[in-house]
Amino acid sequence: MTPPPSSRRRSGGVPARPRARKLGAVRRSQLVTTYGVGAMIAIDNESFIVAGIDSWNIDDAPEIFERRLAKVLRVKSFRLPPAPDPDRGVDGVRVRRFPEFYSCPECRVLQPFSAFNCLPGRANCPSCQEDLVPSRFVLACDDGHIEDFPYWKWVHRGSEQSRGLCGGTLTLRTEGNTASLRSVVVRCTCGVPDVSMEGAFRVKSLRELGIRCEGRRPWLSGAKPQPCTRHPRAMQRGSSSAWHPVMRSALSIPPWGEGVRGLVEREKLIGAPEDAIRWHFEKRPGLLKRADTTIEEVIHFAREMSEDTPTPGESVDAPVDPHTLLRKEEYESLCRGNPEQRTSEWQPFVCEKPEGDLTPVHALGLAEIMLAKRLREVRALEGFTRGVAPLESEPEQRLAELHLSHDVDWLPAIEVKGEGVFVRLDEDRLREWETNPAVIEQVEQMRLNHLALIRERTPSNPKTSGPKSPVSPRFVLLHTLAHILINEWSLDGGYPASALRERLYAGDTMAGILVYTATSDSAGSLGGIVAQGDPERLAATLRSALARAAWCSNDPLCMESGASGADSVNLAACHACVLLPETSCELNNSFLDRTLLVGAPSGAVPGYFQQIAAVN
Numbered sequence: 001m002t003p004p005p006s007s008r009r010r011s012g013g014v015p016a017r018p019r020a021r022k023l024g025a026v027r028r029s030q031l032v033t034t035y036g037v038g039a040m041i042a043i044d045n046e047s048f049i050v051a052g053i054d055s056w057n058i059d060d061a062p063e064i065f066e067r068r069l070a071k072v073l074r075v076k077s078f079r080l081p082p083a084p085d086p087d088r089g090v091d092g093v094r095v096r097r098f099p100e101f102y103s104c105p106e107c108r109v110l111q112p113f114s115a116f117n118c119l120p121g122r123a124n125c126p127s128c129q130e131d132l133v134p135s136r137f138v139l140a141c142d143d144g145h146i147e148d149f150p151y152w153k154w155v156h157r158g159s160e161q162s163r164g165l166c167g168g169t170l171t172l173r174t175e176g177n178t179a180s181l182r183s184v185v186v187r188c189t190c191g192v193p194d195v196s197m198e199g200a201f202r203v204k205s206l207r208e209l210g211i212r213c214e215g216r217r218p219w220l221s222g223a224k225p226q227p228c229t230r231h232p233r234a235m236q237r238g239s240s241s242a243w244h245p246v247m248r249s250a251l252s253i254p255p256w257g258e259g260v261r262g263l264v265e266r267e268k269l270i271g272a273p274e275d276a277i278r279w280h281f282e283k284r285p286g287l288l289k290r291a292d293t294t295i296e297e298v299i300h301f302a303r304e305m306s307e308d309t310p311t312p313g314e315s316v317d318a319p320v321d322p323h324t325l326l327r328k329e330e331y332e333s334l335c336r337g338n339p340e341q342r343t344s345e346w347q348p349f350v351c352e353k354p355e356g357d358l359t360p361v362h363a364l365g366l367a368e369i370m371l372a373k374r375l376r377e378v379r380a381l382e383g384f385t386r387g388v389a390p391l392e393s394e395p396e397q398r399l400a401e402l403h404l405s406h407d408v409d410w411l412p413a414i415e416v417k418g419e420g421v422f423v424r425l426d427e428d429r430l431r432e433w434e435t436n437p438a439v440i441e442q443v444e445q446m447r448l449n450h451l452a453l454i455r456e457r458t459p460s461n462p463k464t465s466g467p468k469s470p471v472s473p474r475f476v477l478l479h480t481l482a483h484i485l486i487n488e489w490s491l492d493g494g495y496p497a498s499a500l501r502e503r504l505y506a507g508d509t510m511a512g513i514l515v516y517t518a519t520s521d522s523a524g525s526l527g528g529i530v531a532q533g534d535p536e537r538l539a540a541t542l543r544s545a546l547a548r549a550a551w552c553s554n555d556p557l558c559m560e561s562g563a564s565g566a567d568s569v570n571l572a573a574c575h576a577c578v579l580l581p582e583t584s585c586e587l588n589n590s591f592l593d594r595t596l597l598v599g600a601p602s603g604a605v606p607g608y609f610q611q612i613a614a615v616n
């Protein structure tokens with residue numbers, strides 16, 4: 001990551017060349033998932049915010065294609081974040097200084113970095129020679145706005161004067177060795193009483209001082225403040241609530257990315273005139289052969305692909321949520337299968353039925369197993385939020401933008417490859433179970449809690465017909481099933497749970513889960529997970545997983561908890577039983593309930609797999 005050149009970090013002065021700096025080992029994928037646009041990153045004793053993608057140098061940012069996802073996110077393509085170049089000490093990802101406020105641990109002065117007048121490329125107090133410390137506290141709202149903590153207003157207790165008019169200098173000291181906010185004291189030399197940081201994390205105390213969100217977006221160069229009515233909250237610079245990525249992903253499924261279509265897309269020939277296509281391949285004769293196609297085919301598909309399909313969800317009479325549509329298409333591909341016909345370069349998706357007899361799994365309530373022997377997933381960063389973590393199915397109006405430019409037609413993304421096992425439940429049996437009033441009743445409170453959370457977090461929008469929650473017995477059942485399978489494979493098969501991921505296919509016409517390995521570094525693929533999909537083996541795994549799910553070391557507390565867990569959107573689920581590492585779960589470890597698998601001990605709620613669990 002490249003901090004701004006030191007010339008821009010001082011006020012005035014001659015432009016200096018960017019200094020090579022040790023930036024730590026930030027991996028490409030982390031620039032999407034952990035240190036994406038708008039996230040703060042500590043470099044040496046300074047702090048920066050990752051700048052908008054319109055400022056990135058994308059010369060070394062390979063373009064990747066995922067046509068279905070690109071249409072939904074309304075971009076042309078995706079790019080891997082530019083790779084760091086340790087030789088030059090720079091890379092294509094830009095950062096900007098944030099927060100502005102720094103303090104000196106020696107003289108305690110607390111002021112904007114520029115006011116210290118540090119030597120170029122240095123960040124120490126010119127009077128004391130001590131390394132400066134970036135402000136520990138920042139102010140952010142749920143819409144993603146972020147600004148410096150308003151120390152001046154805080155110590156002057158809502159005084160009407162504008163900043164600095166008292167003529168004093170601010171200092172920040174920590175009294176005693178305690179880590180409590182009470183020991184962090186702000187003082188102004190103008191003589192107002194000292195004020196500790198105690199209470200700064202309460203929204204109410206900020207409101208009482210008239211502190212509002214100023215609508216600032218310091219990650220975007222030249223961004224004007226936006227009007228904002230949210231109540232800002234103070235947070236620690238390094239806290240996890242300071243940045244939540246909002247990721248969207250899609251599996252590459254046929255026909256996209258395969259053979260001639262993959263070639264047309266990658267060579268950017270969609271809609272290209274025939275002459276241009278012929279000329280393009282005259283210079284690259286080997287390509288056609290490698291993709292096993294002909295120039296006539298390319299010309300045909302270049303035209304067809306330019307004419308096809310409007311943005312998903314827009315063309316149909318009853319608009320379908322485009323993200324649901326993405327999953328539906330994947331579900332159909334997973335059910336249908338796609339035998340291996342080409343090399344992985346020209347066929348990203350290979351999915352086949354297992355060889356053995358399915359009777360053992362049919363008896364358990366599974367209708368089908370499919371072995372996804374080759375998978376490619378593109379995960380893109382659509383935007384981000386701060387404060388409370390975003391929930392599934394929340395309206396997207398909260399997303400903070402990644403750039404200001406109208407010319408940017410891509411999003412940062414990572415491409416992961418792997419393999420997995422897809423399981424589909426028996427639709428008839430599922431319908432019978434999910435219409436049982438006791439089952440509906442069991443999940444209803446979770447659904448209501450979820451709706452309440454969505455309402456609380458999103459300002460009412462008269463255009464939308466009220467929030468929707470995906471929570472249903474089927475949804476929670478499939479989700480919990482995915483968790484116990486991942487747990488079982490990691491306990492029994494030796495896969496680290498964090499290397500396995502779930503992908504849920506729950507809806508009126510979907511009842512499946514995909515558990516897969518997917519890593520962004522090609523060497524990291526574990527392999528062998530498809531072997532777990534052998535029907536006999538999977539039946540044994542499921543029996544064992546259900547036996548484990550029947551009991552938790554926190555029982556009876558865990559089993560009896562009503563809508564417990566983070567934000568009350570879990571039932572019988574805790575860290576001792578079904579919760580997973582966060583990298584494995586696509587729903588933030590919410591919407592889980594063991595009861596739906598194995599039934600309530602009282603017998604009041606039947607579990608989908610109850611009979612099997614009872615036999616164990």
Ligand SMILES: [Zn+2]
Nearest residue numbers: 104107125128
């Ligand atoms: Zn100092």
Ligand SMILES: [Zn+2]
Nearest residue numbers: 166168188190
């Ligand atoms: Zn003052």
Ligand SMILES: [Zn+2]
Nearest residue numbers: 141145213228
């Ligand atoms: Zn705001």
Ligand SMILES: [Zn+2]
Nearest residue numbers: 552558574577
């Ligand atoms: Zn538990």
Ligand SMILES: [Zn+2]
Nearest residue numbers: 585586587589
């Ligand atoms: Zn999950």
